[in-house]
Amino acid sequence: MSEGQAVRKAEIPATIESLQTDFRALGIKKGMVLLVHSSLSEIGWVCGGAVAVIIALQEVLGETGTLVMPAHSTDLSDPSQWENPPVPESWWQTIRETMPAYDPDLTPTRSMGKIAETFRKQKDVFRSTHPHSSFCARGPQASSIINNHALAYGFGEHSPLARIYDLQGFVLLLGVNHSSNTSIHLAEYRADFPSKRIVQEGAPITQEGSRVWTTFEDINVDDSDFDRLGEDFLHSDAGKVVQRGKVGIADCQLLPQLDIVNFAVDWLRKNRQK
Numbered sequence: 223m224s225e226g227q228a229v230r231k232a233e234i235p236a237t238i239e240s241l242q243t244d245f246r247a248l249g250i251k252k253g254m255v256l257l258v259h260s261s262l263s264e265i266g267w268v269c270g271g272a273v274a275v276i277i278a279l280q281e282v283l284g285e286t287g288t289l290v291m292p293a294h295s296t297d298l299s300d301p302s303q304w305e306n307p308p309v310p311e312s313w314w315q316t317i318r319e320t321m322p323a324y325d326p327d328l329t330p331t332r333s334m335g336k337i338a339e340t341f342r343k344q345k346d347v348f349r350s351t352h353p354h355s356s357f358c359a360r361g362p363q364a365s366s367i368i369n370n371h372a373l374a375y376g377f378g379e380h381s382p383l384a385r386i387y388d389l390q391g392f393v394l395l396l397g398v399n400h401s402s403n404t405s406i407h408l409a410e411y412r413a414d415f416p417s418k419r420i421v422q423e424g425a426p427i428t429q430e431g432s433r434v435w436t437t438f439e440d441i442n443v444d445d446s447d448f449d450r451l452g453e454d455f456l457h458s459d460a461g462k463v464v465q466r467g468k469v470g471i472a473d474c475q476l477l478p479q480l481d482i483v484n485f486a487v488d489w490l491r492k493n494r495q496k
Contacts, residue, residue, distance in 0.1 A: 298321065
């Protein structure tokens with residue numbers, strides 16, 4: 223949605239104050255650990271844009287709350303796997319040899335949206351060290367969530383997603399659906415299904431002060447059925463924990479991460495049979 227479309231679609235502008243009211247009505251409370259996936263344009267026209275959304279979230283969470291957002295940089299990956307867009311095979315080795323190393327401070331996010339990219343740059347925000355699958359966090363639990371993000375199996379047991387699970391955190395889908403819900407990837411690591419396999423990934427990182435191209439193992443994560451999984455969750459008994467509402471004009475869901483992950487583990491086992 224363009225800015226002009228947002229202006230035409232929204233009856234009134236969203237402000238920091240109105241956003242706080244909407245977040246509280248949705249069920250966000252002080253002290254929560256909250257992982258946010260977002261689309262700024264879906265909220266409507268926001269006075270202050272992404273900055274206003276972040277301020278409103280942090281005000282509602284308070285000093286005891288911890289805000290987390292994805293900061294993925296999937297373009298720092300092996301070019302042999304690129305599809306959007308693909309590049310000629312003759313370029314692959316040049317890319318592997320010259321792509322700048324992942325830098326938590328400098329490397330931008332890719333396809334995470336304006337809110338996540340703005341949050342990444344905020345003072346006192348910590349970012350994990352994974353070159354593909356990093357997360358950013360701010361608040362008292364930030365370091366425990368972000369630290370020790372393993373290179374291999376980046377959405378697995380040694381990832382921020384697993385730490386949020388341990389802390390019984392919540393997921394906010396702010397104008398997006400479950401196809402953006404990275405917590406379901408944690409369930410992919412925990413579930414057994416026939417199509418699950420180990421793949422080799424690559425990325426440029428800094429090692430002992432020098433840029434190197436490194437390779438590491440992961441699983442073939444796949445979000446193509448996450449929307450269907452999310453709909454089944456909403457219509458299940460487990461899905462009764464979901465709180466739904468509007469932030470601005472955006473359709474939103476607030477849910478305990480533990481519940482969606484546990485449901486997804488069972489769902490994936492039953493539904494990914496090929």
